[in-house]
Amino acid sequence: xxxxxxxxxxxxxxxxxxxxxxxxxxxxxxxxxxxxxxxxxxxxxxxxxxxxxxxxxxxxxxxxxxxxxxxxxxxxxxxxxxxxxxxxxxxxxxxxxxxxxxxxxxxxxxxxxxxxxxxxxxxxxxxxxxxxxxxxxxxxxxxxxxxxxxxxxxxxxxxxxxxxxxxxxxxxxxxxxxxxxxxxxxxxxxxxxxxxxxxxxxxxxxxxxxxxxxxxxxxxxxxxxxxxxxxxxxxxxxxxxxxxxxxxxxxxxxxxxxxxxxxxxxxxxxxxxxxxxxxxxxxxxxxxxxxxxxxxxxxxxxxxxxxxxxxxxxxxxxxxxxxxxxxxxxxxxxxxxxxxxxxxxxxxxxxxxxxxxxxxxxxxxxxxxxxxxxxxxxxxxxxxxxxxxxxxxxxxxxxxxxxxxxxxxxxxxxxxxxxxxxxxxxxxxxxxxxxxxxxxxxxxxxxxxxxxxxxxxxxxxxxxxxxxxxxxxxxxxxxxxxxxxxxxxxxxxxxxxxxxxxxxxxxxxxxxxxxxxxxxxxxxxxxxxxxxxxxxxxxxxxxxxxxxxxxxxxxxxxxxxxxxxxxxxxxxxxxxxxxxxxxxxxxxxxxxxxxxxxxxxxxxxxxxxxxxxxxxxxxxxxxxxxxxxxxxxxxxxxxxxxxxxxxxxxxxxxxxxxxxxxxxxxxxxxxxxxxxxxxxxxxxxxxxxxxxxxxxxxxxxxxxxxxxxxxxxxxxxxxxxxxxxxxxxxxxxxxxxxxxxxxxxxxxxxxxxxxxxxxxxxxxxxxxxxxxxxxxxxxxxxxxxxxxxxxxxxxxxxxxxxxxxxxxxxxxxxxxxxxxxxxxxxxxxxxxxxxxxxxxxxxxxxxxxxxxxxxx
RNA sequence: GCCGGUGUGGCGGAAUGGCAGACGCGACCGACUCAAAAUCGGUUGCCCGAAAGGGCGUGUGGGUUCGACUCCCACCACCGGCACCA
Numbered sequence: 001x002x003x004x005x006x007x008x009x010x011x012x013x014x015x016x017x018x019x020x021x022x023x024x025x026x027x028x029x030x031x032x033x034x035x036x037x038x039x040x041x042x043x044x045x046x047x048x049x050x051x052x053x054x055x056x057x058x059x060x061x062x063x064x065x066x067x068x069x070x071x072x073x074x075x076x077x078x079x080x081x082x083x084x085x086x087x088x089x090x091x092x093x094x095x096x097x098x099x100x101x102x103x104x105x106x107x108x109x110x111x112x113x114x115x116x117x118x119x120x121x122x123x124x125x126x127x128x129x130x131x132x133x134x135x136x137x138x139x140x141x142x143x144x145x146x147x148x149x150x151x152x153x154x155x156x157x158x159x160x161x162x163x164x165x166x167x168x169x170x171x172x173x174x175x176x177x178x179x180x181x182x183x184x185x186x187x188x189x190x191x192x193x194x195x196x197x198x199x200x201x202x203x204x205x206x207x208x209x210x211x212x213x214x215x216x217x218x219x220x221x222x223x224x225x226x227x228x229x230x231x232x233x234x235x236x237x238x239x240x241x242x243x244x245x246x247x248x249x250x251x252x253x254x255x256x257x258x259x260x261x262x263x264x265x266x267x268x269x270x271x272x273x274x275x276x277x278x279x280x281x282x283x284x285x286x287x288x289x290x291x292x293x294x295x296x297x298x299x300x301x302x303x304x305x306x307x308x309x310x311x312x313x314x315x316x317x318x319x320x321x322x323x324x325x326x327x328x329x330x331x332x333x334x335x336x337x338x339x340x341x342x343x344x345x346x347x348x349x350x351x352x353x354x355x356x357x358x359x360x361x362x363x364x365x366x367x368x369x370x371x372x373x374x375x376x377x378x379x380x381x382x383x384x385x386x387x388x389x390x391x392x393x394x395x396x397x398x399x400x401x402x403x404x405x406x407x408x409x410x411x412x413x414x415x416x417x418x419x420x421x422x423x424x425x426x427x428x429x430x431x432x433x434x435x436x437x438x439x440x441x442x443x444x445x446x447x448x449x450x451x452x453x454x455x456x457x458x459x460x461x462x463x464x465x466x467x468x469x470x471x472x473x474x475x476x477x478x479x480x481x482x483x484x485x486x487x488x489x490x491x492x493x494x495x496x497x498x499x500x501x502x503x504x505x506x507x508x509x510x511x512x513x514x515x516x517x518x519x520x521x522x523x524x525x526x527x528x529x530x531x532x533x534x535x536x537x538x539x540x541x542x543x544x545x546x547x548x549x550x551x552x553x554x555x556x557x558x559x560x561x562x563x564x565x566x567x568x569x570x571x572x573x574x575x576x577x578x579x580x581x582x583x584x585x586x587x588x589x590x591x592x593x594x595x596x597x598x599x600x601x602x603x604x605x606x607x608x609x610x611x612x613x614x615x616x617x618x619x620x621x622x623x624x625x626x627x628x629x630x631x632x633x634x635x636x637x638x639x640x641x642x643x644x645x646x647x648x649x650x651x652x653x654x655x656x657x658x659x660x661x662x663x664x665x666x667x668x669x670x671x672x673x674x675x676x677x678x679x680x681x682x683x684x685x686x687x688x689x690x691x692x693x694x695x696x697x698x699x700x701x702x703x704x705x706x707x708x709x710x711x712x713x714x715x716x717x718x719x720x721x722x723x724x725x726x727x728x729x730x731x732x733x734x735x736x737x738x739x740x741x742x743x744x745x746x747x748x749x750x751x752x753x754x755x756x757x758x759x760x761x762x763x764x765x766x767x768x769x770x771x772x773x774x775x776x777x778x779x780x781x782x783x784x785x786x787x788x789x790x791x792x793x794x795x796x797x798x799x800x801x802x803x804x805x806x807x808x809x810x811x812x813x814x815x816x817x818x819x820x821x822x823x824x825x826x827x828x829x830x831x832x833x834x835x836x837x838x839x840x841x842x843x844x845x846x847x848x849x850x851x852x853x854x855x856x
Numbered sequence: 857g858c859c860g861g862u863g864u865g866g867c868g869g870a871a872u873g874g875c876a877g878a879c880g881c882g883a884c885c886g887a888c889u890c891a892a893a894a895u896c897g898g899u900u901g902c903c904c905g906a907a908a909g910g911g912c913g914u915g916u917g918g919g920u921u922c923g924a925c926u927c928c929c930a931c932c933a934c935c936g937g938c939a940c941c942a
Contacts, residue, residue: 228936231860235938242942260942273942314857314940343940353942361857362940457941580937650880652868662868664881670895671880719870722879729879736896799875804923806875844922850874852922 016673018640018763025763026125034777035075035130038084040566047083048567049075050546050606052575052583053090056116057097060123060632062615062622062660067574069645070612070654070717072129073759074572077712079130080755080783086567087130088549090137091117094145095538096174096190099469099503108498109469113140123632128641128762130779135552139541140469144548146492147558148540149474151590153485154597156475160206161463163483167277167346168462169308170198175505176466177202179537180459181236181582186308194307197277203464203473203534207589211237211456214588217604225609226655229580236581238457243441245354245450247272247327247336251287256280256327259349259455262359263444264436267425268377269354270367272327272338273320275346276303281323284338288324295321296340303342311342318343318366329354330449331440332426341366349455361415374410378433380420381407461586463537468495468503468510470535478522478529486531487523493531509533542583543590546570546605564600573606574654576614584609610715613657615648622660630660639665642672642761649760650721671725672764675753678731679768682750683742686773693745694738699790700730701749706786708756721760727753747772754778800825801852807834818845825851 029035038044051071054064068089075087098109105112117138124131137144155161169178173193177200182189207214215237218230242261249256258272274281276299285296299321303311310316320341327336336354343362344353357367358376367374409415422428427443428436444450464473472493474486486493496517503510512518512533522529550563569591575583584606591605614621617628635644646668651658690698704723711720731749735741751772758765758778769778793814798821800808808830812821822845825831835855842854 228860232937235859238938238941240941258942262942312939316940318940341940343942345941348941355942360942362942365940455941457938577936650868656869659868662881664868667880716870718868719879722870725879797875801874801923804921809875842922846874850923852874854922 016676016764018642018669018672021767022126022128022641022763025766026128028766028776029128029130030125032777033133034780035079035085035087035132036134037086037088037132042084044082044084046567047075047078047085047571048546048569049078049085049087049572050549050570050574052573052579053092053542053545054120055092055095055097056113056120058116058119060120060127062630062632062635063576064120064123065127065632065635065644066612066615066648066658067576068124068127068129069648070610070715071572071574073649073717074574074712074715075130076759076762076779077709079780080758081709082782086135086549087132088135089124089129089131089133090135090545090549091120091139092538092542092545093117093138093140094470094535094541096467096469099467102469102498103503109503110140110498113469114138123636126636126641128645130762135549137545137548137552139471139538139545142492142494143553143555144545145471145541147544147548148471148536149486149491149493150488150558151540151544152471152474152536153488155205155593156485158593158596160209160593161203162206163201163203165199165201167197168200168202169195170200171195173505174467175507177462177464179462179539179582181461181539181585183308186312194309196307197304202462203532204460205463205589207461207586208456208458210589210592211239211458212454213592213603214458214585215239217588217592220604221609224607226577226611229577229584229609229611232580233585236458236585240455240457242453242455243437243444243450244350244453245444246330247354248330249284249338250326250328250335252284252325256352257350258352258354259453260354260356262356262437263440263450264422264425264428264431264433265356265359265377266329266331266354266440267422267428268356268358268375269329269334269336270357270373270375271355272336273341273344273353273355273363273366274323274338275344275351276300276320276340276342278346278351280351281340284323284325285340292322292324296323299340306342318362318369320366320370322370330444330447337372339366339370347459348457357415358409359416361417364409364413364415368410368413375424376409376416377423377425378416378420379423380416380418461537461589463540464532464534465537466507466509466533467505467535468498468501470538471541472511473532473534473536475532476520476523476529477532478525479527482522483532484523486520509535511535539582539586543586544594546573546587547594547600559599561599568600569602569604570606572608572610574610574612577611580611610654612654613652615658615660615663617660619659635665639669640763642764643669646672646721646760649717652718654715654717671728672761674732675724675728675757675761676764676768676771678728678735678746678750679754679771681735681741682747682772684744684747686747688744688747690744690748693748694734694743695745695790697730697734697739697743697745697749698787699793700727701745701752702786702790704752704756705784706791709783712759717760720756724753724756724760752784755781755783796848798825798848799850800828800831801850802831802834803853803855807831812848814848816848818847821845821847822851825853 049071051067075085078085093113098113101112102109139145152161169183171178171188171193173191174188178188183195186195188195218233221230240261242259243263244257244259245263246255246257285293318341320339323338323340325338327338329336355363357363357374359378419433422431422436428439431439441452472495474491474493476484476486496514501510501514518531520529520531547559547564550567551559554560587605592603594600595603617630622629643665647663647665651663704727708720727749731746734746754765754768755778762779765778766776795811796814798810798812799806808828810824810828822843838855840853841856844852
């Protein structure tokens with residue numbers, strides 16, 4: 001141990017010097033590596049703590065300070081409570097910003113990325129985060145991304161990775177495709193440009209195969225994940241239950257299937273609509289008259305010129321063209337005209353719908369626009385005017401014919417979507433909506449023209465990107481047009497040197513221009529072949545990184561299933577709500593795939609999830625462009641790591657946004673130096689007998705021991721800090737005006753402060769622990785149990801209420817019985833005065849806390 | 857439009873159905889100081905009152921209860937997600 005250590009921790013006048021304390025302990029932690037997770041021989045129960053890993057965009061910011069503080073608090077608390085804790089860190093280091101920075105500076109994205117990583121690593125060290133530094137990963141290392149390629153090939157084998165040509169979201173600025181999840185309000189999530197649709201052949205992961213499991217398994221997470229996130233995922237997956245119905249098409253051999261959530265309204269179908277950008281529309285048009293073909297072509301072009309924003313505007317009038325083709329309603333043989341209209345989406349359901357204008361608002365708007373017939377088949381006045389508000393059994397139709405007249409959708413323009421009874425529907429007449437759905441589905445199934453079916457809002461995950469800085473897709477395009485995996489022993493397919501490559505976005509991957517890199521051989525024939533020039537969405541990287549932390553440096557497998565069994569799933573996961581859909585949905589998907597492969601024994605990756613709020617400034621998000629950044633390294637320099645950590649932890653509930661204007665680093669600093677001074681003031685030796693100490697102070701200490709673990713589990717970190725402040729205040733009082741600094745209770749309490757303060761202010765806590773005469777590290781010390789005898793008070797304050805208002809308080813024994821308490825209450829001077837002669841008609845006694853009198 | 861969440865002092869926020877406002881920030885008063893800063897002590901929900909004391913108070917209106925920030929119903933405001941998804 002360096003001889004200057006103890007001296008260095010004191011300021012010029014012997015006061016508390018946070019910077020010196022900080023430097024001293026960081027050095028010792030770096031040397032001793034105390035937060036390394038225990039290995040296979042460690043018999044303690046395990047806990048896996050994880051904060052969503054950072055993107056190396058520059059120096060750490062206040063959002064990081066908050067995020068990794070919270071996970072560190074939990075990790076430290078679990079260590080104190082006897083767990084073998086894994087608290088790893090890595091970097092999500094592939095992605096566009098590095099590439100864009102590289103283009104701007106004409107540099108290699110690698111240099112930018114790894115320089116930023118180094119800066120962030122140093123930042124975490126100086127923030128006192130108790131990471132296990134032996135497991136660091138960077139997704140841009142070939143040692144990591146080779147396992148992305150391995151994963152891709154496993155998905156390919158299972159038919160879960162495939163290529164298709166389809167209209168895709170295209171960002172005209174970043175010049176790359178985007179996943180559905182990366183389009184926010186019609187704009188590119190990254191750069192904000194308006195997204196357009198483009199028809200391209202791309203790689204997809206078949207996440208829709210897992211839609212039901214992704215939806216149903218959310219039930220398991222209820223209570224452990226934020227309700228909001230669960231709900232958002234449910235909406236995103238968007239399962240609709242209904243039926244597929246097959247329609248014959250005149251002049252076409254194959255039937256067209258439509259999906260409907262309201263098969264009960266089949267008798268009300270008066271036309272059919274197909275998505276203009278679907279193959280079906282093109283085919284139907286081409287089989288029609290030249291005039292129709294021309295009008296359709298014009299319409300299609302207009303539609304394709306629209307941005308997503310324009311298309312999503314539901315207020316605009318319905319447009320479409322008649323294709324002069326007809327479908328046959330399978331239930332009654334009616335001839336339905338077929339239209340192409342852009343309110344029908346090509347990639348939902350089957351890209352075609354049966355239009356029931358009386359009972360669907362969009363169909364109604366369209367029918368009224370183009371003068372198509374409207375037929376009511378559900379009498380919605382039946383439940384509304386009848387005696388039974390909700391129909392459980394089938395019953396008679398509405399008697400009142402005027403009612404249905406007054407709500408005629410053709411006149412009101414309002415579709416009838418509510419409950420009701422079927423009319424004009426043959427065998428369905430008189431049935432309730434629900435019963436009619438069941439009946440018609442059975443009838444269609446019997447006739448072979450339909451079946452129960454589900455549809456999802458969720459689309460397959462588009463994972464290929466036309467950019468350089470990502471994982472190369474490990475596939476080979478052969479001369480004869482086959483697409484085959486790169487042999488596993490040739491993985492990883494490494495990125496080429498970026499020097500000499502034009503990385504500027506141009507709509508195709510820059511890798512395509514690296515001709516030497518592109519040239520490869522057909523693994524089967526040895527003939528010349530080409531690599532796939534695209535790279536993977538970086539969300540592939542982050543969909544399984546939590547497993548790689550379990551097998552760092554393992555070069556034979558992505559992760560060791562035994563280690564996964566030991567540590568995973570993650571016990572505590574924390575990150576911003578911006579990943580509520582993207583990352584969390586993808587990670588859940590990949591986990592289920594790995595489960596199906598038998599590589600993990602769980603189906604959900606994150607057992608509990610917390611979304612921390614944002615750090616904002618003056619009510620708005622901080623951003624470089626607004627110039628309202630509070631800089632992490634400046635705050636560290638002026639207030640020190642501990643003050644910053646305490647101030648953030650104390651600022652409010654974890655989930656709430658924290659306005660930096662309300663975060664008091666100076667208050668935190670004041671508290672820390674008060675805490676530190678208490679450790680200096682203790683004059684007793686470590687072997688004192690606590691039981692001989694001041695009982696009042698001991699009660700405060702033990703109440704905290706009793707409360708702290710539960711409060712941490714509930715992530716009420718701000719309350720724990722408040723309790724610590726109370727304890728420090730109580731110790732101060734005992735030292736100055738009570739039992740004095742030599743009292744054993746003062747030592748007992750000061751030690752408690754050091755052990756619990758370690759969660760928030762680890763440097764100060766270590767310094768206190770040392771001052772109290774112990775060896776480092778307080779961060780590894782087991783917490784004490786509360787003494788139950790110190791948790792029960794001798795006397796309590798009982799409250800006397802009269803007609804619900806507090807009219808008196810009584811100091812009574814905690815063991816007082818109800819009758820005695822009531823007698824005391826009745827005799828109390830203030831109570832008697834408040835009663836003013838009124839008679840007590842009822843007394844409720846909850847000894848020893850409450851007496852409640854009612855009067856008349 | 858559909859789904860979800862949140863409303864508590866000047867501010868951040870506490871509160872198993874049992875004294876609302878813990879803890880802190882800010883403010884005010886005082887001690888120390890030539891003075892200031894730092895530090896320490898005190899006061900601080902609003903209204904009436906010299907005080908004792910009283911009245912009112914957790915978005916609004918109802919309800920359940922001896923007792924409601926907490927539970928139920930309706931409404932208002934704000935925030936978030938989805939949105940021509942058949």
